Amino acid sequence: MTQTRDENVTWLTQEAYDRLKGELDHLSGPGRIEIAEKIEAAREEGDLKENGGYHAAKEEQGKMEARILQLTEILRTARVGEAPRTEGVVGPGMTVTVKFDGDEEEVTFLLASREESGSPIDVYSPKSPLGSAINGKAVGETVSYNLPNGKSLGVEIIGAVPYSGM
Missing domain, CATH: 1.10.287.180 (Transcription elongation factor, GreA/GreB, N-terminal domain)
Incomplete structure (x- = not known):
């Protein structure tokens, strides 16, 4: 969803x-x-x-x-049906790959609501701190978002493609 x-x-x-x-x-x-x-x-x-x-x-x-x-x-x-989306720009329904500051490992997840939690990959809500920070951003951009403990963490957007059911 x-x-x-x-x-x-x-x-x-x-x-x-x-x-x-x-x-x-x-x-x-x-x-x-x-x-x-x-x-x-x-x-x-x-x-x-x-x-x-x-x-x-x-x-x-x-x-x-x-x-x-x-x-x-x-x-x-x-x-x-399929939500309108632009490949390379993060939005709901996109499979997003990011890299967090201080971590070389890339993380891939689906940006969607919990109603899509049947997905074989992790699902992050667009309303979560991370989801809000990256929503609408393009591949190559780096943004920071606030963690629950109040600290800030940077995240680089590596990829954003429409979810295909992996």
């Missing part, structure tokens, strides 16, 4: 769209029925104040409803 500069559009591969749609269909159909049955069974056990099964089922229901809302929004703004 990638987002273009137009934050209202979420680009998804057909595979990601189908996977997310299947998850939404399950959660909003059989998933809701299963959790309702768990809640009802726990309710029949008696006193709800000290009924761990009831409280666990209600918590699970809340998490499931939050995921349903998240999936609904992702799919509502989804466009299936």
